[in-house]
Amino acid sequence: MKAKIEFTLNGKNVSVELEESKKLLWVLRTHFNLTGTKYGCGEGYCGACTVLINNSATRSCATTIGEVAGKNVITIEGLAQGEKLHPVQQAFADHDALQCGYCTPGMIMNAVGLLNDQPNPSREDIILGMEDNLCRCGAHNRILDAIEAAANEMQNGK
Amino acid sequence: MDKAKNIQDYIEGHTPSNTIKRRNFIQLLGGGIYVFFHAGAALKLMAADGDQRQLPDDFNAFLRIHENGKVSCYTGKIEMGQGANTGLAMMLADELDVAYENVEMVMGDTDLCPWDMGTFGSLTTRMFGPSMLAAAAEARQVLLELAAEKLGTEVDKLEVTEGVVFNRQNKGEAVTYAQLTNGQRIERVAKKDATVKDYSKYKIMGKLKFRADSMEKVTGKAKYSGDMRLPGMLYARLLRPPSHGAKLISVNTSEAEKIDGVQIVKDGDLVAALHEDPEMAEKARGLFRAKFEKADKPVNNDNIFDYLKERAPEGNVNINEGDLSKGEELATSVFNTEFHDGYVAHSPMEPHTAMAYFDGDKMTVWAGTQTPFPAQSNIARILGMEAEKVRVKPPYLGGGFGGKSAHGQAVEAGKLAKLTGKPIMVDWTREEEFFYDNFRPAAVLKVNSGIDDAGKITFWDYHVYYAGDRGSETLYDVPHQKRTVYGRGWRAPGIHPFDTGAWRGPGNSTNTFARETQVDIMAAKAGIDPVEFRLKNLKDQRAIDVLEAVAEMADWKPGKSPSGRGFGVAIGSDAGTYVAHIAKVDVNKETGEVKVLKVWVAQEMGFCVNPQGATIQMEGCINMGLGYSLKEVIEFEGGKVKTKNFDTYEIPRFSWIPEIETKILQRNTPPQGGGEPAIVCMGAVIGNAIYDQTGARLLEMAMTPDKVLQALKNV
Numbered sequence: 001m002k003a004k005i006e007f008t009l010n011g012k013n014v015s016v017e018l019e020e021s022k023k024l025l026w027v028l029r030t031h032f033n034l035t036g037t038k039y040g041c042g043e044g045y046c047g048a049c050t051v052l053i054n055n056s057a058t059r060s061c062a063t064t065i066g067e068v069a070g071k072n073v074i075t076i077e078g079l080a081q082g083e084k085l086h087p088v089q090q091a092f093a094d095h096d097a098l099q100c101g102y103c104t105p106g107m108i109m110n111a112v113g114l115l116n117d118q119p120n121p122s123r124e125d126i127i128l129g130m131e132d133n134l135c136r137c138g139a140h141n142r143i144l145d146a147i148e149a150a151a152n153e154m155q156n157g158k
Numbered sequence: 159m160d161k162a163k164n165i166q167d168y169i170e171g172h173t174p175s176n177t178i179k180r181r182n183f184i185q186l187l188g189g190g191i192y193v194f195f196h197a198g199a200a201l202k203l204m205a206a207d208g209d210q211r212q213l214p215d216d217f218n219a220f221l222r223i224h225e226n227g228k229v230s231c232y233t234g235k236i237e238m239g240q241g242a243n244t245g246l247a248m249m250l251a252d253e254l255d256v257a258y259e260n261v262e263m264v265m266g267d268t269d270l271c272p273w274d275m276g277t278f279g280s281l282t283t284r285m286f287g288p289s290m291l292a293a294a295a296e297a298r299q300v301l302l303e304l305a306a307e308k309l310g311t312e313v314d315k316l317e318v319t320e321g322v323v324f325n326r327q328n329k330g331e332a333v334t335y336a337q338l339t340n341g342q343r344i345e346r347v348a349k350k351d352a353t354v355k356d357y358s359k360y361k362i363m364g365k366l367k368f369r370a371d372s373m374e375k376v377t378g379k380a381k382y383s384g385d386m387r388l389p390g391m392l393y394a395r396l397l398r399p400p401s402h403g404a405k406l407i408s409v410n411t412s413e414a415e416k417i418d419g420v421q422i423v424k425d426g427d428l429v430a431a432l433h434e435d436p437e438m439a440e441k442a443r444g445l446f447r448a449k450f451e452k453a454d455k456p457v458n459n460d461n462i463f464d465y466l467k468e469r470a471p472e473g474n475v476n477i478n479e480g481d482l483s484k485g486e487e488l489a490t491s492v493f494n495t496e497f498h499d500g501y502v503a504h505s506p507m508e509p510h511t512a513m514a515y516f517d518g519d520k521m522t523v524w525a526g527t528q529t530p531f532p533a534q535s536n537i538a539r540i541l542g543m544e545a546e547k548v549r550v551k552p553p554y555l556g557g558g559f560g561g562k563s564a565h566g567q568a569v570e571a572g573k574l575a576k577l578t579g580k581p582i583m584v585d586w587t588r589e590e591e592f593f594y595d596n597f598r599p600a601a602v603l604k605v606n607s608g609i610d611d612a613g614k615i616t617f618w619d620y621h622v623y624y625a626g627d628r629g630s631e632t633l634y635d636v637p638h639q640k641r642t643v644y645g646r647g648w649r650a651p652g653i654h655p656f657d658t659g660a661w662r663g664p665g666n667s668t669n670t671f672a673r674e675t676q677v678d679i680m681a682a683k684a685g686i687d688p689v690e691f692r693l694k695n696l697k698d699q700r701a702i703d704v705l706e707a708v709a710e711m712a713d714w715k716p717g718k719s720p721s722g723r724g725f726g727v728a729i730g731s732d733a734g735t736y737v738a739h740i741a742k743v744d745v746n747k748e749t750g751e752v753k754v755l756k757v758w759v760a761q762e763m764g765f766c767v768n769p770q771g772a773t774i775q776m777e778g779c780i781n782m783g784l785g786y787s788l789k790e791v792i793e794f795e796g797g798k799v800k801t802k803n804f805d806t807y808e809i810p811r812f813s814w815i816p817e818i819e820t821k822i823l824q825r826n827t828p829p830q831g832g833g834e835p836a837i838v839c840m841g842a843v844i845g846n847a848i849y850d851q852t853g854a855r856l857l858e859m860a861m862t863p864d865k866v867l868q869a870l871k872n873v
Contacts, residue, residue, distance in 0.1 A: 026437055035385035036378020038556075040507050041588040045804035048507055076378030085376065093372040096774055100239025101375030102507040102556030108376060127812045134804060136507050136557050137239050138781030139774070140815040 007068045010034075010078025020066025025049045027065045028075060036076035036105045040134070047133030050106040050113070051075050057113025076105035079112065087157070088112050091150035092143070099137035107133050111147045121151055183220065183232070183272070190339055191223040191300055194272075195293035195348035217347065218272045219286070221250070221293050223301070227321050227336030229254060229261045231290060234274025234531055235282050236266040237371070238555035238562070240833045241771035242282045244370045248768055249287055252362040253294035253354060255318035256335065266530045266552035276529035278563055278660060280733035280831025283767055287829055293348040295355075300346060304338045357765050357826040364824065366770040371554070381553045383511040383526040388581035391513065392421065393436035394574050395443035397429035398590065402656045402797030404450040414445040423577055430574055432582065440587075454796025455655045462600050463498050469653050470602075470623050473642040476630070485617025485638030489608025491683055497605070497672040498858035499625065499841075501654075501792040502598040502661060502785075503801070505809055508556020509591035510564075514571035515581040521548045523575075525568035528558045533565040537572040548572070559782075560660035564596050589802040596659030597792055599648050601625035603672035607636075613684040615677075615695050622669060624650055624658075629666025629732055629838055633673065635697040655797045662779075663834035666732045667786060667841055671859060674728035674842030678719070678849065687716040688727050688846065700762055703823055704738035705729050707760035711821055712740040719850045724755075726847030728839040733831025735763040739780075739839040741816070743847040745854075747870060750863030752788055752848060754816040759839075762823040763830040769822055776820045776836040783840025784810045791860050 006015045009032065016031060028034045028051070037060055040048030044062040051060045052074040079086045088111050091097070098104045107130070114121065114129035121129065126147050135143065184192060194217035219233040231250055237243040243263045251258040264270055298318070305323035306313045309331050317326050324332035357364075374380040397409060409429050411422045420442045421432040431442035457465040486492065512525035521543065527533050530550040538545040555562060571584040586594065606619040617638040622630050626647040632639050645653075648664050661667075681691035689709050696702050705727075708714075714725070724745065729738045740758045745751075757780050766772050789808040793800040801807045845856045854869035 022437060026435070029384075030435065033387060034378075035381070035387075038382075038508070039384065039585065040509075041803050043588070043803055043805070046507065046588075080377060089376040092376045093368075096368050096372070096770065098239075098369075098372065098375050099241070099774065099778060100507070100555060100557040101371065101380050102382060102554075104375050105378045127815075130812045132811075134507065134809055134811065136505055136559070136782065136809060138778030138810065140781050140810070140812055141777055141818055142774070144812065144815075 003066065005065055005069045007070060008072040010074055016065065018065055020064060022065045023061055024051070024063040024065055024068060024073070025060040028060060034075050034077050038102055038105060040103070040106070045132070045134070046103070047110055048103050048106040050109040050133065052109055052113055055113070055116045057110045076109060079108070086112065087153045088115070088147065088150040091146040091153065095142045095146040095149065097139055097142035097146040099139050103133065103135045107135065107143055111150070114147070115151055115154060119151065120155060123148065184343070184345065186270070187222060189225050189341065189343050191297060191342055191344045192220055193293045193297045193300070193346045193348050194220040195289050218274050219290065220272065221290075221297055223297055223335060223339050225336065225340045225342070227256070227260065227334055227339060229256055230264055231261070232264045232271045233286065234266055234268070234271045235286060236277045236528060236530065236552050236555060238277065238528065238558040240775060241369050241768065242277070244367055245283055245768040245771050246287065246290065247370065248362045248367055249291055250294050252360045253291045254298050256321040258362055258367070260321065268530050268534045268548070268550045273531050276532060276563055277558070278528055278560060280833040280835070283832065284734055284828065284830045287767065289348070291354045292352040295352040296346055296348040299352075300344060301335055301338055305333050308333050308338065363767045364765070364769065367768050368770060382508055382556050383513060383524050383553050384508070384583070384585045386513040386524045386553065386583070388513070388515055391581040391583055392432040392434055392578070393439045394430045394432050394570070394582050394584045395439040396570060396584070397443065397446050397448055398593065399450050400798060401452055401454055403453040403455070404797065405453065407449040407451055409446055409448040411446055413447070414442040417442045417445070421578070423574060425573070425577055428573060432574070432578065432580075436585070452797075454798065456796070457655055458795045459791070459793060462500070463602055466600060466602055466624060466653070471645045471650065473621065473644045475640060475642050476627055477639065477641045480638030482617050482619055482638050482640055486608060488610055488616040490611050491680070492606070492608040493676065493679055493683070494606045495604070495676055495679060495857060497603040497675065499601045499668040499671065500858070500860060501600050501794070502790050503592060503595045503792055503807060504559045504561025504661060505591070505595070505807065506557030506559060506561060509586040509588060510562065510567035510594070511583070511585040512565070512568040512571040513581060513583045514568070514575035516575040516579060518579070519547065521572055521575065523548065523550050523568050523572055524553055525550055525565060525571070526555045526562060527552055527565040527568060528555070528562045529565060533568045536565065537569055540569055541572055541576055559662045560664060561595055563660060564657070566594055588804070592801050592803070592807065593799050594657075596657035598661030598664070598786070599624045599650065599654060599658035601668045603668070605672055605676045607676060607680065609680050609684055613686045613691055613694055615680065622672070624648070624653070625668040626665035628664055629669035629730065631731060633698060633701055633729065633731060634677070634692075634695040636695070655794060656799065662782065663732050663838045666730065666834070666838040667783070670728065670730040670838040671841035671845065674730070674839065675845055675857065678726075678842070678846045679855065682719045682849070685718045688719055689714055690716060692727070692729065700736045701729055701731070704736045704760040704762050707821055707823060708738040708740050708758050711760060711819055712758040714740065719846070720853040721850055724847050724851030726843045726845065726850055728842035728846060730835065730838040732835040732838050733833070735761060735830040735832065735835040737761045737835045737839055739843040741843040741847045743844060743851060745848055745851050745866065747852065750866035750870070752844065752861065752866060754784060754814070754844060756817040756819070757843070758819045759836055760821045760823060761836060762825060763832055763835070764825050764827040765829045766822050766824055767829055772822055772832045773820050775832045777818050779834065779836035780818055780840065781810050781815055783837040784814050787841040787844045787859060788861055791862060
């Protein structure tokens with residue numbers, strides 16, 4: 001059964017008519033052509049598909065489109081303010097915290113969610129918060145450094 | 159056919175002609191100065207081995223100085239996260255004296271670039287790099303000659319800075335590369351003996367350079383194969399066998415056909431559900447009712463090593479120096495050890511993905527692959543097309559590690575595109591990725607060696623089964639030694655229950671685990687500090703240099719092992735580069751869990767082009783190497799791959815990550831490989847550190863908690 005589902009996507013009100021059971025990941029990638037959100041495992045283990053739902057980092061492969069009705073969804077494409085990168089994006093670039101880049105959008109979205117919850121995290125908090133986002137290239141040390149730097153930047157910027 | 163016309167608009171730069179002739183590239187691209195070059199005889203030999211087509215014999219890459227002074231290099235190499243696009247651009251800018259920002263690498267497109275065998279073996283910088291430098295030197299010479307003519311002076315009075323040629327004595331007498339190139343159409347073939355700059359003269363290379371593609375990758379704009387879109391594109395979900403070797407007997411797709419908008423394709427063993435919605439394609443595939451006849455080999459995780467030994471192919475003696483029996487006579491202690499290594503998956507975060515479109519004449523395939531040209535040949539051969547009619551365009555690659563030298567998904571997409579005439583996306587699920595991955599092979603190694611009372615190794619009798627010979631070099635100075643390799647490379651057709659293939663530093667991690675553990679066993683028995691024992695037995699100065707460097711970095715405190723402190727050491731050599739590692743671990747004796755606290759690594763790779771890129775590769779090797787050393791195990795029963803996702807296949811996570819300290823020993827000798835060397839020591843250095851803390855010796859990878867507990871019982 002198709003249903004009309006309205007939600008906010010990267011700051012804009014959108015409306016789709018789809019089966020409520022469709023996975024948010026595939027709706028983003030096919031219906032909205034927002035391909036920055038990646039498929040990695042399809043079962044919530046790897047974090048490549050992480051987006052923000054009401055500012056909380058969420059696995060879009062394990063979320064149905066029905067569940068986001070009335071909510072605020074932000075993907076990697078909606079994170080920068082115009083030309084200005086989000087501090088976490090900027091920190092990833094500044095720290096060379098990526099290689100193949102496939103896990104990067106999910107890493108960044110998860111980190112933003114983490115900093116929304118814990119604006120002043122310890123290194124241990126960051127490790128714990130990023131634990132279920134997988135990277136095969138081994139960029140982990142730099143990703144942790146980038147998130148620490150972004151947290152400092154965001155604190156000092158306030 | 160309006161739709162087809164639309165689609166053609168998406169496929170820019172289409173060349174209908176034979177792509178291997180020089181003239182065609184120039185016709186396609188237009189004016190400027192072209193220098194064609196070839197990246198070494200070794201590449202050509204390997205190419206001839208793998209490709210039946212007539213290959214260009216005088217070039218496999220070229221430079222173009224555009225009429226606006228910008229510089230492009232067209233090469234069949236690809237970027238997969240290793241930073242080749244950054245490092246190669248640095249080299250080119252430096253040799254040509256242009257700004258780094260004005261250099262562009264055009265990589266991997268089989269229509270725009272000349273044939274190349276693929277991107278693997280840490281070959282890009284060390285084999286392709288020097289040829290590219292020679293071509294750049296040739297281009298620079300052409301430009302200087304043109305400048306001398308224009309300025310009415312002689313070449314040796316001229317200098318270049320950032321694309322501006324000027325008279326050394328009168329800097330006002332100047333002309334830019336753009337002015338010199340404008341209206342030109344000059345074609346050269348690089349001379350093999352072109353004089354390149356002395357390493358000390360380079361200004362861009364040797365300095366830190368951050369990666370070129372960060373902005374695209376942090377904003378989600380970078381396009382990977384699965385991000386390609388064409389009007390009318392259909393997602394494909396293919397019928398898969400339950401196990402390798404199973405034969406399809408019958409399939410009933412009638413339930414799947416009832417799904418609205420689905421298209422079912424059946425062509426022999428190829429059975430696929432196509433749908434514009436990937437979830438609906440998946441649902442349709444779930445409704446296939448198929449009967450298979452299984453043909454599983456009698457092998458599983460429990461009997462794999464006996465199974466492999468029973469089927470050992472004949473050995474080839476790679477080296478036989480001195481006289482083993484004499485060496486045995488000289489030994490006062492003899493050590494006979496058998497090592498095992500299990501199957502390991504590549505597990506890139508991006509599964510194999512390709513989109514293909516056939517317009518009735520030409521096939522275009524956007525494929526995540528390390529081997530665009532072999533993919534082109536294979537697709538053409540399987541579909542009965544001419545290679546020139548198949549174009550492979552590699553978008554960004556979401557990790558390769560050797561696993562994307564295989565390109566089965568591109569062949570599947572090509573077949574379906576030809577059968578349907580529609581754009582087809584084949585994006586493997588994670589389960590398919592595990593099923594079709596060509597794993598690092600399980601292997602057996604037997605090492606018999608001995609030392610005398612002075613702690614000198616007197617003989618070394620080394621046997622490696624199934625891993626291949628890469629990294630099997632003895633490294634140490636041993637008077638009597640023999641090395642026998644059973645099975646060619648990392649493939650052993652008909653033996654393993656599934657495909658095996660090249661995994662980052664193929665064979666070397668397995669060989670280095672055996673060698674460096676055996677050396678550690680001997681050092682412990684001799685009661686000599688493991689660093690000192692190695693130095694005592696080394697004559698290879700490059701190995702000595704990295705070992706001494708890493709010992710200094712880690713402030714190594716000599717002592718015989720096991721010291722209870724949990725420090726291990728290992729050395730290795732791969733892709734022309736030398737590495738030495740020290741690791742500090744903490745073993746939980748209750749659970750068998752091993753935490754690697756810190757890893758120090760010293761690397762000597764000749765002249766290091768991009769220290770930033772090389773350092774990141776070293777860090778990546780260390781982190782990735784934790785997985786095969788400690789946790790990664792493919793569970794299987796015959797040809798059935800029981801490992802399906804990351805819940806059971808444990809790749810390194812943030813909580814595993816050690817502190818890392820790296821050092822590159824910069825040398826003014828030709829650049830060597832950097833993508834793989836630092837991974838090869840990881841098993842041995844961790845195993846040796848476990849021994850140093852606990853006295854438990856691990857002889858099989860992965861060193862999972864249950865194996866650690868077992869080894870602790872034997873102490």
